[in-house]
Amino acid sequence: MGSVQIVTTILAAAITAVAVWLVVRAVMKMVAVIRLGQPDPSRFGDQVSRTKTMLAETAGHTRMLRWSVVGAAHWFVMVGFIVLSLLVLEAYFEVVSPTGGLPLIGGWGLYGLVTEWIGILGIVGIVVLIAIRLANRPNRAGRRSRFTGSTMWQGYFVEAVVLAVLIMGFLIRGFKVATDHFEYPTWAAPLSHAVGSALPDWESAVSVAALIKIAISMTWLIVISLNVTMGVAWHRFLAFPNIFFKRKPGAAGSGLGPLRPMMSDGKPLDFEEADPEKDQFGVAHVEQFTWKGLLDFSTCTECGRCQSQCPAWNTGKPLSPKLLVLSLRDHAYAKAPYLLAGGGKDLTGEEKATAAQLAHVDVLALAEAEKPLIGDAEAGGVIDPDVLWSCTTCGACVEQCPVDIEHVDHIVDMRRYQVLIESSFPSEAGVMLRNLENKGNPWGAPQNTREDWTKGLDFEVPRVGEVEDFEYLFWVGCAGAFEDRAKKTTRAVATLLNEAGVSFAILGEGETCSGDPARRIGNEFVFQMLAQQNVETLNEAFEGREKAKRKIVATCPHCFNTLGNEYGQLGGEFEVVHHTQLLAHLVATGKLTPVQPVDGGVTYHDPCYLGRHNRVFAPPREVLGSAINGGTGGADSGLVEMPRNSERSFCCGAGGARMWMEERIGKRINVDRVEEAMSTGAKTVAVGCPFCSTMLNDGVNGKGAGEQVEVVDVASVLLRSVKPEPARGAEEGEPVAR
Ligand code: SF4
Ligand code: SF4
Numbered sequence: 138m139g140s141v142q143i144v145t146t147i148l149a150a151a152i153t154a155v156a157v158w159l160v161v162r163a164v165m166k167m168v169a170v171i172r173l174g175q176p177d178p179s180r181f182g183d184q185v186s187r188t189k190t191m192l193a194e195t196a197g198h199t200r201m202l203r204w205s206v207v208g209a210a211h212w213f214v215m216v217g218f219i220v221l222s223l224l225v226l227e228a229y230f231e232v233v234s235p236t237g238g239l240p241l242i243g244g245w246g247l248y249g250l251v252t253e254w255i256g257i258l259g260i261v262g263i264v265v266l267i268a269i270r271l272a273n274r275p276n277r278a279g280r281r282s283r284f285t286g287s288t289m290w291q292g293y294f295v296e297a298v299v300l301a302v303l304i305m306g307f308l309i310r311g312f313k314v315a316t317d318h319f320e321y322p323t324w325a326a327p328l329s330h331a332v333g334s335a336l337p338d339w340e341s342a343v344s345v346a347a348l349i350k351i352a353i354s355m356t357w358l359i360v361i362s363l364n365v366t367m368g369v370a371w372h373r374f375l376a377f378p379n380i381f382f383k384r385k386p387g388a389a390g391s392g393l394g395p396l397r398p399m400m401s402d403g404k405p406l407d408f409e410e411a412d413p414e415k416d417q418f419g420v421a422h423v424e425q426f427t428w429k430g431l432l433d434f435s436t437c438t439e440c441g442r443c444q445s446q447c448p449a450w451n452t453g454k455p456l457s458p459k460l461l462v463l464s465l466r467d468h469a470y471a472k473a474p475y476l477l478a479g480g481g482k483d484l485t486g487e488e489k490a491t492a493a494q495l496a497h498v499d500v501l502a503l504a505e506a507e508k509p510l511i512g513d514a515e516a517g518g519v520i521d522p523d524v525l526w527s528c529t530t531c532g533a534c535v536e537q538c539p540v541d542i543e544h545v546d547h548i549v550d551m552r553r554y555q556v557l558i559e560s561s562f563p564s565e566a567g568v569m570l571r572n573l574e575n576k577g578n579p580w581g582a583p584q585n586t587r588e589d590w591t592k593g594l595d596f597e598v599p600r601v602g603e604v605e606d607f608e609y610l611f612w613v614g615c616a617g618a619f620e621d622r623a624k625k626t627t628r629a630v631a632t633l634l635n636e637a638g639v640s641f642a643i644l645g646e647g648e649t650c651s652g653d654p655a656r657r658i659g660n661e662f663v664f665q666m667l668a669q670q671n672v673e674t675l676n677e678a679f680e681g682r683e684k685a686k687r688k689i690v691a692t693c694p695h696c697f698n699t700l701g702n703e704y705g706q707l708g709g710e711f712e713v714v715h716h717t718q719l720l721a722h723l724v725a726t727g728k729l730t731p732v733q734p735v736d737g738g739v740t741y742h743d744p745c746y747l748g749r750h751n752r753v754f755a756p757p758r759e760v761l762g763s764a765i766n767g768g769t770g771g772a773d774s775g776l777v778e779m780p781r782n783s784e785r786s787f788c789c790g791a792g793g794a795r796m797w798m799e800e801r802i803g804k805r806i807n808v809d810r811v812e813e814a815m816s817t818g819a820k821t822v823a824v825g826c827p828f829c830s831t832m833l834n835d836g837v838n839g840k841g842a843g844e845q846v847e848v849v850d851v852a853s854v855l856l857r858s859v860k861p862e863p864a865r866g867a868e869e870g871e872p873v874a875r
Contacts, residue, residue, distance in 0.1 A: 149352075156359050159358070159363065170431060174430055175403065175427045176402060176427065176428070181382075186386040187382070189387065198212045198215070212262070218299065220252060221306060232344050235313070235318060235342075249326050274289070283442060286444070286459060287459070288367075302353055305347075308336075308346045310326065312340075313329075315337060315339070316340045366467055368463075369439050376436055380540060384397070393545070396703065406418070418553060418554055434469055437540070442538065444458060446533035452809050455527065462547075480494070529793040530657050532545055533787075549657065553659040556658060569654060569658075582618075588618070589624075590624040590628055600644070606640065608688060609634070616827035623692070623693075629853045630690075630852045651667070675704075685712060687712055692827065693826060693828075697715045721759040724760060734767035735767075739823055741824075743757075744824065745788050745792050761823055762776055790805065791831065805839075808836045811837050811839075811840060819846075827850075834848045
């Protein structure tokens with residue numbers, strides 16, 4: 138060993154020892170913080186599916202490749218990071234000896250070939266990512282940049298380290314070529330040979346370059362160890378467990394569809410026994426999230442994909458799902474010293490720690506602990522109420538997140554505490570909640586008018602109990618029963634089912650609200666009250682039937698989601714379909730035949746709770762495709778898609794009980810969506826949800842375009858094609874003029 142190698146070896150060992158010590162300390166701190174969260178036993182089942190999903194999402198980058206250029210570039214960087222870690226290991230042999238290499242595989246041609254090409258593509262990948270970050274700098278693009286609010290130096294630092302380590306790898310190889318110590322032929326390592334041909338024949342340069350490579354890598358470890366909230370770096374390790382422990386492994390759209398039940402100490406809360414002095418009602422303090430919630434916050438890469446798709450953020454509201462997650466993460470880690478010392482409030486608000494326990498806690502941590510989780514700037518809150526109440530629970534953030542963070546669950550958990558314990562929520566929503574409690578529907582309409590929509594139809598709509606047997610229970614929903622526009626959809630669906638010979642029955646006055654708006658606003662008590670009543674009614678209606686024959690068709694995606702995905706939490710197991718699914722089936726099987734083409738172009742707005750939350754994208758398009766050309770076209774022929782469609786559809790603004798709240802900040806979400814729909818030039822905007830219908834109709838009318846553009850349900854579009862005017866008027870039982 139020469140004198141240069143003695144120095145490089147000592148320096149490499151010293152910096153590595155410091156880095157390893159700091160990393161171990163940082164990992165222990167992160168584990169301790171995550172363990173502060175509440176238990177969640179639901180995350181440990183189905184390990185095979187969890188493992189498969191984790192491998193598919195990480196190795197295959199299945200979620201990131203939707204953003205194809207970024208996804209591909211990130212894939213090469215990720216693979217480069219994993220494979221080239223071996224080359225960092227190799228550098229430890231090279232600081233000792235310029236001819237050193239990895240034992241066993243070091244001289245293997247295939248190893249040389251793979252690492253060479255992964256290194257080359259890794260450099261291309263990281264340069265692309267740096268270019269994308271630079272092109273989207275917040276100071277250039279402002280709010281439109283997905284990096285607005287991200288800690289930019291951390292992103293640049295991580296990317297610069299990756300680039301530098303890759304470049305040092307080729308320099309080391311180049312010096313080996315120049316000194317004739319390189320094992321791999323030119324065909325296996327062309328870039329290394331090209332670099333080597335331009336370098337001097339200096340043997341010790343291999344050891345010096347290897348030391349620089351180790352120093353850069355260890356500096357990265359030291360920096361991230363001193364910044365445990367540096368998600369842009371830590372996600373390289375935390376993404377694996379975060380994806381493994383996601384809510385619905387193996388299912389598309391994890392974290393969407395059903396909400397998590399309200400949990401206390403790892404168990405779902407039953408309101409018949411719940412006690413706010415003993416049970417946790419929602420989340421009032423950051424440590425009341427589950428450990429998975431705290432893992433979510435720690436894993437955020439600050440990529441801003443969620444932010445770029447969020448309807449609230451895109452219309453000038455203070456909510457960004459990324460900034461919300463970052464605020465919770467920073468708060469959790471800043472408060473952690475106080476919590477780890479035994480601090481925290483019990484459910485009656487009393488401090489749990491003794492003065493002695495808190496005596497050595499940093500004043501900054503004590504100050505952080507005093508911050509209310511929800512509070513405006515004056516109260517020093519972590520999350521502003523305007524942020525919390527801006528969410529439509531559309532799920533665009535969850536859909537886009539490459540590391541499967543479950544934003545909607547966290548937002549609703551915080552709402553639950555605000556509503557149930559603090560009674561703090563936008564006051565206008567109070568009317569809706571009172572109507573739900575007193576009348577069983579958000580409009581406060583009399584229950585005995587639930588069947589009024591059937592008047593004037595030229596066939597009988599049977600009630601459950603009046604008919605011997607029925608195939609489908611037609612769940613009408615409150616909008617479908619009481620709201621004028623939605624009633625047309627209800628009549629159209631009933632007419633089409635009757636036309637197709639489907640046997641169905643309604644509950645009529647036996648139906649009450651599914652509970653969706655109560656649950657999304659955070660009032661789990663009212664939700665459970667309504668849901669239990671409905672589950673009881675439905676179980677009675679389907680008595681004696683197996684689950685496959687407990688079929689329900691719903692026109693409202695919120696009811697569809699709640700009945701199909703959430704009533705199981707309360708003992709109600711049903712096969713629920715959306716009317717567009719059933720209509721698509723009836724058209725495909727020839728039970729309904731569209732004959733009249735639709736004029737003027739049709740576009741389709743995906744309702745969040747039908748599309749993203751439940752992956753029903755194709756059936757409404759199939760129905761529209763068949764109707765547009767009067768049954769002669771292909772599945773989607775003639776449908777004009779909006780730029781944001783299917784998984785990336787833009788919310789109408791009504792979800793998450795926002796339908797019942799004023800929209801005071803920024804541009805109205807429905808106006809934004811209507812402008813997009815109108816930009817397609819289509820004269821018909823088809824919808825599959827009564828709330829979307831209301832919001833988009835309001836948007837069109839607000840723009841004074843009611844004469845040019847019609848917002849109408851998919852069922853009505855189909856009915857017009859199956860039963861053209863004037864016959865339709867008789868079927869719908871009311872005038873058909875627009
Ligand atoms: S659910 Fe929708 S509105 Fe709420 S934070 Fe996510 S993207 Fe924004
Ligand atoms: S998409 Fe996920 S990882 Fe990216 S900023 Fe949003 S929450 Fe963080």
